[in-house]
Amino acid sequence: MADKTKGQQLREDLFYKKKSAFELKTADELKEVMEYAKEYMHYLDVAKTEREAVIYTIEKLEAAGFREYKLGEKLEAGDKIYYNNRGKSLFAIRIGTEDIEENGIRILAAHVDSPRLDLKQHPLYESEHFGYLKTHYYGGVRKYQWVTIPLALHGVVTKKNGETVEIRIGDQPGDPVLCITDLLPHLAKDQNGRALGGAFDGEGMNAIIASSPYIEEDGTVTPADEKIKLNVLAALNEKYGIIEADFMSAELTIVPAGNAQDVGLDRWLIGAYGHDDRVCAYTEMTALIENKDTEHTVMMVLADKEETGSNGVSGMKGHIFMDLIDELACELGANPSVIRAHSKCLSADVTACYDPLYAGVSEKRNTALIHCGVGMAKYTGGGGKSNTSDASAEFVGEIRNLLDENGVIWQTSELGKVDQGGGGTVAMFIAEMNIDTVDLGVPVLSMHAPFEIISKADLFETHRAFCAFCK
Numbered sequence: 298m299a300d301k302t303k304g305q306q307l308r309e310d311l312f313y314k315k316k317s318a319f320e321l322k323t324a325d326e327l328k329e330v331m332e333y334a335k336e337y338m339h340y341l342d343v344a345k346t347e348r349e350a351v352i353y354t355i356e357k358l359e360a361a362g363f364r365e366y367k368l369g370e371k372l373e374a375g376d377k378i379y380y381n382n383r384g385k386s387l388f389a390i391r392i393g394t395e396d397i398e399e400n401g402i403r404i405l406a407a408h409v410d411s412p413r414l415d416l417k418q419h420p421l422y423e424s425e426h427f428g429y430l431k432t433h434y435y436g437g438v439r440k441y442q443w444v445t446i447p448l449a450l451h452g453v454v455t456k457k458n459g460e461t462v463e464i465r466i467g468d469q470p471g472d473p474v475l476c477i478t479d480l481l482p483h484l485a486k487d488q489n490g491r492a493l494g495g496a497f498d499g500e501g502m503n504a505i506i507a508s509s510p511y512i513e514e515d516g517t518v519t520p521a522d523e524k525i526k527l528n529v530l531a532a533l534n535e536k537y538g539i540i541e542a543d544f545m546s547a548e549l550t551i552v553p554a555g556n557a558q559d560v561g562l563d564r565w566l567i568g569a570y571g572h573d574d575r576v577c578a579y580t581e582m583t584a585l586i587e588n589k590d591t592e593h594t595v596m597m598v599l600a601d602k603e604e605t606g607s608n609g610v611s612g613m614k615g616h617i618f619m620d621l622i623d624e625l626a627c628e629l630g631a632n633p634s635v636i637r638a639h640s641k642c643l644s645a646d647v648t649a650c651y652d653p654l655y656a657g658v659s660e661k662r663n664t665a666l667i668h669c670g671v672g673m674a675k676y677t678g679g680g681g682k683s684n685t686s687d688a689s690a691e692f693v694g695e696i697r698n699l700l701d702e703n704g705v706i707w708q709t710s711e712l713g714k715v716d717q718g719g720g721g722t723v724a725m726f727i728a729e730m731n732i733d734t735v736d737l738g739v740p741v742l743s744m745h746a747p748f749e750i751i752s753k754a755d756l757f758e759t760h761r762a763f764c765a766f767c768k
């Protein structure tokens with residue numbers, strides 16, 4: 298072989314080339330990646346709502362020595378605590394030994410709510426031998442994806458006596474499921490003529506919950522109106538002790554039934570409901586638990602309500618985030634403004650994965666590719682970069698070096714072509730509190746669909762990125 302020409306050498310030295318995990322990892326390392334995905338898939342099966350994700354995470358945190366913290370309690374270096382915000386959002390903090398004013402807090406912020414169909418406050422009605430539940434969709438839902446698939450009912454009901462019961466129907470072996478019907482193609486002429494976004498009416502997204510009347514003990518049909526509704530209420534009352542009025546004080550939600558599954562003969566992809574954003578919530582948690590560093594102060598945030606704008610008492614805009622930093626400052630004798638100024642945050646949220654079937658909406662050079670590692674989005678938003686925090690070159694440079702030094706496979710990402718659409722994350726709300734923030738997360742195919750797809754390699758690299766950030 299002839300020596301390289303200067304141009305060839307320059308090309309090697311100067312060009313950036315994206316590589317996949319299969320090019321960069323050894324066979325043993327790839328085995329480790331596969332192994333890591335197993336418990337994540339179990340987590341997806343048991344944590345389909347923000348409440349269920351909080352319960353799962355608390356269990357793991359407690360097993361790792363974290364204790365529950367209430368506002369106003371004493372805090373000191375070495376403490377490992379979690380703050381459970383109404384069972385819907387969660388904060389975990391490991392207080393380090395170094396000066397918190399000088400070094401700030403390393404914050405990992407993901408969200409645990411996912412798009413779904415919430416029940417209305419008066420959901421139950423019957424029509425022509427069917428009992429239905431009325432829904433109000435939550436987050437960015439493409440309605441056509443939610444019909445003719447098995448659905449499960451998850452959530453809580455607070456009864457008149459104040460007791461809250463948990464409901465979970467459709468996800469245990471042998472459970473019945475719910476379903477929203479669709480038109481047969483033979484009669485879909487009018488519907489087929491409508492634009493996809495308008496083909497399904499929000500008020501029409503009603504799930505079948507029953508189809509038989511209440512039967513008296515003597516085997517005869519109840520001689521009353523609304524016998525199917527009665528049948529449903531009698532069954533729910535028997536199992537959960539609830540009455541119709543209790544729906545008014547409930548948070549019940551319809552999610553896809555079924556478990557996470559390997560996709561592809563080679564099993565390198567995971568198909569499941571709710572990767573967005575439980576994939577980042579899970580990798581954050583495992584990074585925090587694995588992290589044995591006692592110097593830095595690290596905070597894990599699992600926010601709620603990201604899919605609807607981060608508002609409310611459990612959303613990222615809620616003041617509890619600031620309150621916890623204030624409490625930390627107060628207990629450690631530090632100035633909270635100085636802590637924030639020196640803190641940094643990875644907004645851990647999923648990003649769009651390049652999909653060859655829909656190549657037209659992405660600009661390939663700047664979109665995350667499958668198996669090429671965790672995606673870093675300097676900015677999100679839409680239009681002329683509106684509604685985003687757009688991380689600084691310096692901060693992106695810092696994280697870039699951190700990832701490279703730790704051998705993390707990563708790539709940049711953006712949500713899609715300019716002016717194609719857009720979206721946001723919690724990044725801007727944290728950045729607005731004077732904390733340097735950049736988005737880092739797993740590329741997802743079919744984002745927000747009942748069955749989203751990610752790569753096991755990208756999952757593991759996200760975990761590794763968060764480990765590098767914590768240590």
Ligand code: MN
Pocket residue numbers: 408573574603646647
């Ligand atoms: Mn998200």
Ligand code: MN
Pocket residue numbers: 573604745
């Ligand atoms: Mn989302």
